[in-house]
């Protein structure tokens with residue numbers, strides 16, 4: 001027999017009891033429902049399809065109340081008797097006023113002739129001795145069968161909602177479609193196994209289903225819908241008086257003698273039914289030898305015996321025995337299904353409710369419909385509308401919105417209101433430990449992205465401020481840390497409420513630091529560039545969150561890298577699509593984040609052109625998730641990084657830094673971007689990169705002719721002119737230039753365009769510097785080299801007049817009006833450095849007279 005304690009819900013008892021006392025008086029003693037709602041059933045009309053096809057209209061009388069339940073499978077023995085006597089008075093029944101229920105059924109209901117209008121479960125009464133009610137003896141202590149159940153007292157009225165609304169047909173079972181269909185089919189087709197095992201969490205309908213199945217097996221109806229609920233077998237079974245369907249309590253089957261008696265009983269032919277059904281509840285409590293004996297008996301040719309074993313603990317059953325059973329899993333019932341059921345009960349019971357309140361009950365009941373029904377039962381005793389706040393009060397919880405309000409006050413260092421609100425909450429209902437645990441759970445939900453919806457405006461604005469911004473997340477993490485410390489402290493403290501308040505006041509302690517850091521960060525961004533802002537946010541702390549060590553123990557680059565990885569990981573985590581997640585995780589890397597004004601510019605690298613183009617298609621998605629994490633509008637720069645295996649993460653980072661513009665700067669010197677700009681402005685020369693393999697150094701640039709004007713033949717010198725990137729000139733590049741570029745000093749009027757193209761390798765490069773050796777352009781002042789940045793998706797050549805971005809060899813520092821790109825001479829006279837940043841992957845290179853552009 002089930003442990004009764006598990007059916008209860010923890011609620012403040014005293015309050016409920018007082019209300020119970022008050023409300024009981026309002027209840028109709030016969031229906032156990034509130035009297036104000038009892039009246040509608042008094043004037044119910046029942047249609048019968050019995051042989052005479054009569055329609056009975058019943059008046060508001062005691063007789064009618066009893067008659068209204070005729071045909072219900074839930075009719076109690078006493079009701080049956082009284083109905084019998086009434087019927088005899090009306091000329092329908094037998095002469096015997098003290099009817100045996102079998103007689104009632106036999107004379108009036110054989111063949112299930114009455115089509116009963118089952119419009120609501122509340123119309124019938126639970127007459128079946130429930131597992132929640134008194135237990136039925138199966139066997140006498142001596143092992144002989146109990147002679148007759150006729151005198152067993154039945155529960156006159158359902159004692160709770162779960163009894164009252166216990167399902168009595170397969171169609172009434174909630175969330176068990178497959179189980180119900182399969183058992184119905186088996187009973188209709190007569191394909192009956194000797195032993196079934198129903199397993200699953202508590203309160204999910206295992207016992208109810210077992211009873212329904214037992215009734216279906218013995219139901220006399222020829223209809224497909226079994227059990228019919230009206231035939232003799234159904235009525236006897238549902239009234240708890242069947243001699244052939246027995247419920248056993250495994251805990252009492254502790255002696256072999258009892259098991260033997262059971263087996264003996266099983267071997268006897270059924271009294272009146274087709275099958276002898278033994279429902280063995282909590283079968284994990286059966287001893288192993290009991291199991292063996294039962295399993296062994298299955299070999300005997302008792303074709304009429306069916307065992308339905310029920311357990312919530314499948315793992316503790318003997319393996320070999322379980323293999324003899326047909327197993328049915330009873331899953332937890334979905335919240336939506338529970339809500340649906342609760343709504344129906346409320347309507348039938350005439351209870352006023354809010355959907356949110358029922359939803360909360362369902363969510364709290366952990367998939368157990370019985371728990372939900374019990375909670376609703378308790379709430380109904382209060383005689384109030386079932387609202388979410390009533391539910392919260394009953395179970396001693398604070399709603400998420402109230403929690404968020406408190407959290408908001410605490411995080412914004414609003415001391416007075418934090419203290420006031422915390423006191424209010426703890427004075428009203430909630431236990432301080434419970435409050436701490438609820439707050440911690442809420443913060444964890446926010447951090448893990450599970451808490452995305454909010455009911456009130458306050459909550460919405462809170463989530464907007466904290467859930468998606470880095471600083472907000474840091475604050476929440478800090479709050480979580482404080483809560484975990486407090487939780488330990490509370491266990492030993494007497495003054496719990498005070499300590500919870502103290503904890504809440506600590507939430508905002510390092511807020512000023514964070515704000516200062518953020519301002520600092522924005523101050524830098526105002527200058528046009530900032531250093532990696534993530535590291536700035538942490539700069540004032542001595543503790544490095546990234547590597548979980550003291551800052552003195554970790555190198556700045558290392559921390560920065562870890563932080564970038566952290567941001568990237570969190571951003572990926574926010575992707576809805578699984579394939580996008582795994583692709584970005586495997587192939588992508590976040591190399592830097594810069595904040596300029598309101599925008600964060602993030603560089604994301606991929607090692608293969610295919611990956612790069614795939615990532616480009618996901619640009620808005622990547623920007624979106626990074627935006628969530630960073631709390632800024634994000635602009636992405638994709639770039640190609642050399643192919644480095646994942647195993648060698650260090651090398652990857654290294655190469656990444658090398659090729660990424662910002663990374664390169666860090667690699668080359670400790671100066672910031674701004675410093676470097678200054679250095680370039682003053683003619684400082686870029687240091688060639690050392691220590692990298694030739695494949696890493698290979699420039700992705702190729703020079704390709706786009707539009708060829710009449711060909712001219714250039715000198716050998718010019719043919720060797722090279723266009724180099726800042727990644728140092730390579731043989732490959734030189735070769736490319738030689739083969740593709742034919743430039744002639746003499747072509748003064750014509751010139752041509754070359755596209756310096758990196759279509760596959762590095763579209764959308766964020767920032768780079770190109771160098772041209774002087775001999776490439778300076779031999780004739782009439783000739784100019786001009787460049788135009790072309791967005792990488794516009795590969796076609798544009799008319800000259802559309803040039804808006806150009807750099808002239810003779811006008812160093814000429815600033816592109818629409819971008820930050822600029823051209824400058826290098827430190828050596830013969831070099832031209834062109835620094836570009838921002839959009840575009842292709843540079844159009846004009847070589848020809850300046851005036852013709």
Ligand SMILES: Nc1ncnc2c1ncn2[C@@H]1O[C@H](COP(=O)(O)OP(=O)(O)OP(=O)(O)O)[C@@H](O)[C@H]1O
Nearest residue numbers: 162165166173174202203204205206207208369370
């Ligand atoms: N699937 C369901 N459909 C309809 N009602 C259900 C269902 N599950 C539970 N209930 C409700 O919960 C009450 C208890 O259900 P039941 O005793 O069948 O569950 P159980 O799984 O056998 O629980 P336990 O393992 O604790 O014995 C029923 O009276 C019924 O009101």
Ligand SMILES: [Zn+2]
Nearest residue numbers: 219228231234
């Ligand atoms: Zn039947």
